[in-house]
Each structure stands twice: as structure tokens, then as C-alpha cells.
Amino acid sequence: MKLLTHNMLTSHVKGVTKGYPLLIKATEVKLNEVEFNPQFVSRMIPKLEWAALVQAAEELGHRQDLPGELVTDYEKNEDFLKKVHTVLLEVEVIEGCLQCPESGREFPISRGIPNMLLNEDEV
């Protein structure tokens, strides 16, 4: 699971109102090499919940000194974009779980795949 994906994921257990962002408890993390496309990253940034991304990167120990708040004028800042690129696309959680911040419910991640299926009583 990449952090770009994580940025979209939320807990959807019945009754939960603050299910985002999911806390990451990782037991295995990989760092891949992914081709850097600055334009791609630049266009992706406005679609992100920035604070959630920084928090997730922090949890994995890969914060890359990303600022807590999004800087303006990042489109031409290649250093910054490269850092965001790494955090979004190169860091990968292989094993662990995602925890709902409100209910504490844990969604397992195994073989890189988060299992977000709910049980009967959570629907």
C-alpha cells in the first residue's frame, strides 16, 4: 500500500464519523524506485489531504522533512516535488494494519493489500 492510496482510505465502520485518516501500524515497509514525474506529482498535490500525508509519512519514519503545511509555489520546486514523490509513491507498506482513529478497529494489510472488508455487524 502506497501512501497516495492511504490518503484516500477511510474507516467506514457504521456509526464512525471521524474515520480519517487511518493510523498506520506497519511491520514491514519497502522502499521502491519509481520513475519521477514532476508534473504528475505537482498535479497530485492539490488532491491530497496534506496533513494526513505528513502524519502517515511520520508514522513510517519517512517524513523526508516535509513541511507540516503545504508551501505555496511548489510547482517549480523540484527538490520538494522529489520528496513528495518518494513519500507518495516509493514508500510501501507490505505488512501491518490500518487503525480507525475513532473505533480502534484494525484493518489488516498483508502482501501489500489492505483488507477493508467489514464484518456483518459493522455494516
Add this chain to the structure above:
Amino acid sequence: MQHQRSYDAVRLHAAAWTTVMEEAASQLERDHVHSVYDKIAPYFNDNRYKAWPKVRQFLLELPPGSIVADIGCGNGKYLHINKEVFKLGCDVCRPLVDFAWSQGHEVQMCDGLNLPYRDGCFDAVLSIAVIHHLSTKERRIRAIKEMARTLRVGGHIMIYVWAMEQKRRKFEKQDIFVPWNPNPHLPSSSHKEHAKLRRRATAQSVTEAIDNPEKHRKVRSTSSVADEEDLTHTVPQQKTQRLWFFSRSLDSVFDFGSLAISWPSSRDLSTLSSPTGEKDENKANQRGRGRGLIKQVSNFFSPQSVIGSEEDVFDARGNVTNNNNGAENQGVSVSLAQECGSVPLPDLISLQREHLNEPEDENTKRPQGEEQQESTQGSSQGSEGQVEGSCLRYYHVFREGELAELIENHVEELHVKHTYFDHANWCVVAEKVQLWRI
């Protein structure tokens, strides 16, 4: 006072019945969608499952930097298209999702009725050949609404569903069970290859499928899966063994008069919707009774229950199959349609013999003799060549206009932009719109 009591009773029954229906729908989908795909997943992992061109085009036309979700992505065959956009996929079928991940895609396990994505986070959503597996209209609407929720305003969703109206024939009913056949007739006339395919197909395991993608590239097309994608192309070329079981729609359960099921008493129904403050032992009893009802309703829709009915099956070219087998008296109408050729299904052999010589005509390229030989080979191969009765996939095939109507009438946050017929599918592209509430 009397009025109020009967009004309450009706509401209570309606609520309880909704629970039963929901459970029955879930059960049906578990048995005839989820577990089937779990079993047949290895056969999907083949290189030649190409994307539908119009879906590919939809993806390629997305602005760079878009985020796209393929809801019900299966083995992920759409997830590699367009490097300029970020794609993720999800599905309920673990083996298929595992395969997609092995191809380098971002995928999750989840259910289309409860998507784990935040509101408005996607620029585009795909739903290709997915919602026709949902067994009630209400669930199909919920699935569309869930996808609409995750779509941003201005974003587009593309939905493909199997059409009732195929090019050469029309399904007589909308709710059907389609058997999975891993060993269909192949375009090539080589028996040797055919036999090899069977051996390989039955020997495959899921891990093999994931670890050996190369092997799968050599496996030839299975027409059943090709059916899913391209019914009309395979039919003229080959005499495919295809059987459809028709069933009543779960939605039609509300048509009380036509059913021979023993209706639950008011007391039974009221126990299903009791308030939550009950003691544990009462709850257990309720659950037990609830489950009993659910089982009764589910069995009602099981394709194993009855073979044959009085109903006509296809209305194509006067090749109408009339089965009147003195079926069991559960009151279920399940009809069997056999196109041509014969695949021995253990409990349907007598019916098949009747229709062995059904004329499939001008478009068939191979001589009659060869057909017969292949059929015999099929039946003599024992379990290898047989369609498994347990691998019946449930489909609700859509009438023309049904999908667009569903969206227009029930999903106000989506605005239908295009509808069209693509091979064997009805297709809709819709845009997420901002709803203003006063």
C-alpha cells in the same frame, strides 16, 4: 387504536422483511458470485484479457494527474492503462486482487456497497461488469451511490453491465445463473491442444497463477470468460456449451401470490426486528429464527432446487426450449436453456439429450462431425470436462435503458451523459453534480 396497531404491524413486518431480504441477497452473492470468483480466479489471469476499447479510451482521455478507481477491478486488467494517472482498484475476490498486486497495481479488498474511500477523492471511477452481480435493485442503486460519493464534482463514472438484449438473441429473463466452464470449445481444431488445456486448467492452483504468469500467457481463450466480455464474438465462431439457469429476481419476492414458500408468521417477523435491549438468550432465539427464514428464502433462489419449468427460454429464431419436467413443487421457476453441443451436467443429462441436435447454423465453421467428436470427448473426460454445478455465477442482465433509468430516478448526484451498447453490454457514462439543498 386499531388503525395504529395494524399500521405498526405493517411497518414492523416491512422492516423485518427488509432484513431478511438483505441477508438473502448477501447469501446469494456469497454463493454465486464471491465464492465462484474465488474458485475460478486462476483462469482469469491470462494475458489476452484485453480491455474494452471504449473503456481504454475513457482512461486515456483523463487529464494527467487524475486519480481513478476501478471498483470491482478483478485481476486488474484496466489498471495499467495511462501512466499519467494514478489508478487504484478494489475487489472482494482475494485471489484476483493478489494477482493484480503481483502485476504492480495498488489494490484493496473491499465491498462495493461499503467503499473505504473518502468523499469526492476520485476524478474518475470505473465499474466494468460488476453491478450486474448484485441481486436486488436496491443494492445496485446503493453501489452506484457509493461510487458517486467517492467521485468529485465534475468527475465521471463509466458503468458497464451485461445486456439482456444480445446481438443474436435475448435472455428471456433478467435474473440468471451462468455456469463457469473452464474447458470450452477453442477456435483451433486441435484436439491435442484442447486436451492439454483441460489438464492445465484443472491442475492450476492460485499460487501457480500468481507465480507463473508466463504459463498463463500460453493458455488459450476460455469462451466462458470471453463470454463475459464478448458474447457476440464467440457465439458465431463456435458452438459453445452454454447453459443459463433462470431464476426469479429477489425483488420479485414481494409478489406474494406467486410463491409457494411458507410465509413467516407475524410473531416470527416481529422477533427479527426486536429492540436491542433484549436479553442474550432471546437474541439467540431470534437469530436462529431469523437464520431459518433467511435460509428458506435463499434456498428459494438456489439454482439446484428445480430443473425445468413451463416457461419458454429463448425467443431467438423460434428455437424455443420448453421444459416441462414435472419439476418439484417449490414453486420456483428455473428454466434451462441449452444452446448447442452438450456439456454433461450431472443432473441435466436427460434434458440435454433432447437438444443435442439443435441447429446452430450458418455461422458455425466446423463440420458437424468434429463437433460431435469434441462433445463426446468432453463427456468422456469425466470431471475434467464437466461444468461444475457449484460454479454458477449470478447475473442480473439489464434491459435497454434500465441502467440509465436507475441513475436518473435514484441517483440524483449523477447526471447521465452518454449511454450506448458495447458488444454485449449496456454502458453509461455519468457526471457527478453538485446537489443544492435549501
